[in-house]
Amino acid sequence: MTEQVLSPQGQQCLQALMRVWFEFERQLGRVPLLQRLERGQFSKADYSVTAELAPAGDRRLTLDQPLRLEFRP
Amino acid sequence: MSVFITSSGHFLPGPPISNAEMEPLLGLVHGKPSRLKRRILQSNGIHTRHYAIDANHNTTISNAGMAAGAAEHCLKDSFLGKRQIKMLSAATSQGDIVLPGFGSMLQAELGLSDIELHSSHGICSSSMMALKAAFTNLLAGEQPNALVVASELTSRLFKASRYEAAGSALDFNAEFLRWMLSDGAGALLLEAQPRGRCFRIDWLRSFSHTDAYPVCMSVGYPGDNPQNRSWQDYATYAEAEAAGALLIRQDVRLLENIVKLGVDGYLRLISEGRVQPAKVDHVLCHYSSHYFRGKIFDMMQRAGVGIAEHKWYSNLYSRGNTGCASIFIMLDEFRRSQHYQNGDTILCMVPESGRFNNAYMQLTVVEA
Incomplete structure (x- = not known):
C-alpha cells in the first residue's frame, strides 16, 4: 500500500478487501499440505500424486480441506 | 446489568x-x-x-x-x-x-x-x-x-x-x-456497581487463529523439531533441557503476522459496529515492541480507520513488556496518571503472538 484511499466508499472497499485477503491467507494456512511445508514436515509421501487425488478417477488435484472464500461487502 | x-x-x-x-x-x-x-x-x-x-x-x-x-x-x-x-x-x-x-x-x-x-x-x-x-x-x-x-x-x-x-x-x-x-x-x-470515577466494560472480544498459523512463541519445543517433540517426550528433563526444549522461543519469521491479524480483528469490530474509530478517545495497545506500534498504526491509518497518535498511551518503554500483565499495568498507570473525562471511550488491544490470539476491550469512563 503506497497510496491512501480517501473517499468513504473507497475506504470501505479497501477495508473489505483487506479482510478478504487476511481470510484468504488464513484459509491457505489451514491447508494440510501447506501446513506441512510451512512446518518443515513435508515428506516424500507428499510427492505421491495418489495421496492428494480425489477417488473414482477424478484426476483434479484436491487438498484435504477445500478452499472456501466468502466475500461480504 | x-x-x-x-x-x-x-x-x-x-x-x-x-x-x-x-x-x-x-x-x-x-x-x-x-x-x-x-x-x-x-x-x-x-x-x-x-x-x-x-x-x-x-x-x-x-x-x-x-x-x-x-x-x-x-x-x-x-x-x-x-x-x-x-x-x-x-x-x-x-x-x-x-x-x-x-x-x-x-x-x-x-x-x-x-x-x-x-x-x-x-x-x-x-x-x-x-x-x-x-x-x-x-x-x-x-x-x-x-x-x-x-x-x-x-x-x-x-x-x-x-x-x-x-x-x-x-x-x-x-x-x-x-x-x-x-x-x-x-x-x-x-x-457490578460503579464507584466514584470508574471504567464501565462495554464489551470484550477475542479472535484466535491457531488453526491457521503455527506456534510463534513457546516453551517446550526444541529449536529444530520436525517430529513435534515436546519437553515431556524426553526420557529425562535433563535431556529436554540439553536439547533446548526448556528455552522460551519466538519464531521471529512468523511474528509480522501479528500486525495484520491485529488490524483484522479491529476491522471486524468496526464492521460489527462495536468500534467507531472517530469516537475512541484513548487507545491502550499492548504491542510487544515499538517496531510493531508503527506498523499497526500505519496499517490502520491507510485503511482509513486510524486513531490520532496523541490518543495512544503506553508505558511499555519504562515498565517493559510484562506479557499478560502488561495491559493491566498499563491500564493502572493510565488510570492514575492520565487525563480523562466522564464519557471518554478507551479501546484496549492485546495482539498475542503465541499462536495468534487477539483480544479487544472497550471501556467508558463513568462516575457514580
Missing part, C-alpha cells in the same frame, strides 16, 4: 533496570556479550524494565508473590476488603510450579476465603481471557465482584545458565525474548 472496573493496582519488582544493566544481571552466555542485544533493544524501544531475580540469580519474589502485591495495591485503593471478594480470576504464562493452577497459589498467597476461582493459562492475551471470565460471571449475576490478576516472572528463563545448559549454539529465536520480556503484575477489581 453492567460491569465496572472500580480499582486497579500493579507490582513491579526491584528497581528499574536500564539497557546497560540487563546483561550483567542476566549473565553472559558462555562468557560472551550478546551480539543481538543492541539490535533488539533498538527495535523494541524499551529503556527500563524490572526483574524478580538479582545478579546472583536468586529469585527475589515469586510469581504468586508479585500477583498478590498487585492485588493488595488494587484493594488498598478500593471500597472492598479481602473478605468481601467473591471471585479470583488469575492469569500467567508460567506459574512458580506446574500444578496446581496459578489461581490456587495466588488465593493462598492473598488469604482469600470461600471464593470462586478461575485460572487462565496462555501468553499475553491470557489476562484478557481471565478478565472475560470474570466479566461474564458478573454479567450473569453469579457474583457481585471479582479480582482479576495477571502476573509474569519470565526472567528466570533468561539466566545465562539456562542457555548454557542447552548447548553451545544460541539461536536467534531462543535469544530474542531475552531482550524483550521482563517481570511484573497488574490487578483490576470488577464490580
Whole structure:
C-alpha cells in the first residue's frame, strides 16, 4: 500500500478487501499440505500424486480441506 | 446489568533496570556479550524494565508473590476488603510450579476465603481471557465482584545458565525474548456497581487463529523439531533441557503476522459496529515492541480507520513488556496518571503472538 484511499466508499472497499485477503491467507494456512511445508514436515509421501487425488478417477488435484472464500461487502 | 472496573493496582519488582544493566544481571552466555542485544533493544524501544531475580540469580519474589502485591495495591485503593471478594480470576504464562493452577497459589498467597476461582493459562492475551471470565460471571449475576490478576516472572528463563545448559549454539529465536520480556503484575477489581470515577466494560472480544498459523512463541519445543517433540517426550528433563526444549522461543519469521491479524480483528469490530474509530478517545495497545506500534498504526491509518497518535498511551518503554500483565499495568498507570473525562471511550488491544490470539476491550469512563 503506497497510496491512501480517501473517499468513504473507497475506504470501505479497501477495508473489505483487506479482510478478504487476511481470510484468504488464513484459509491457505489451514491447508494440510501447506501446513506441512510451512512446518518443515513435508515428506516424500507428499510427492505421491495418489495421496492428494480425489477417488473414482477424478484426476483434479484436491487438498484435504477445500478452499472456501466468502466475500461480504 | 453492567460491569465496572472500580480499582486497579500493579507490582513491579526491584528497581528499574536500564539497557546497560540487563546483561550483567542476566549473565553472559558462555562468557560472551550478546551480539543481538543492541539490535533488539533498538527495535523494541524499551529503556527500563524490572526483574524478580538479582545478579546472583536468586529469585527475589515469586510469581504468586508479585500477583498478590498487585492485588493488595488494587484493594488498598478500593471500597472492598479481602473478605468481601467473591471471585479470583488469575492469569500467567508460567506459574512458580506446574500444578496446581496459578489461581490456587495466588488465593493462598492473598488469604482469600470461600471464593470462586478461575485460572487462565496462555501468553499475553491470557489476562484478557481471565478478565472475560470474570466479566461474564458478573454479567450473569453469579457474583457481585471479582479480582482479576495477571502476573509474569519470565526472567528466570533468561539466566545465562539456562542457555548454557542447552548447548553451545544460541539461536536467534531462543535469544530474542531475552531482550524483550521482563517481570511484573497488574490487578483490576470488577464490580457490578460503579464507584466514584470508574471504567464501565462495554464489551470484550477475542479472535484466535491457531488453526491457521503455527506456534510463534513457546516453551517446550526444541529449536529444530520436525517430529513435534515436546519437553515431556524426553526420557529425562535433563535431556529436554540439553536439547533446548526448556528455552522460551519466538519464531521471529512468523511474528509480522501479528500486525495484520491485529488490524483484522479491529476491522471486524468496526464492521460489527462495536468500534467507531472517530469516537475512541484513548487507545491502550499492548504491542510487544515499538517496531510493531508503527506498523499497526500505519496499517490502520491507510485503511482509513486510524486513531490520532496523541490518543495512544503506553508505558511499555519504562515498565517493559510484562506479557499478560502488561495491559493491566498499563491500564493502572493510565488510570492514575492520565487525563480523562466522564464519557471518554478507551479501546484496549492485546495482539498475542503465541499462536495468534487477539483480544479487544472497550471501556467508558463513568462516575457514580
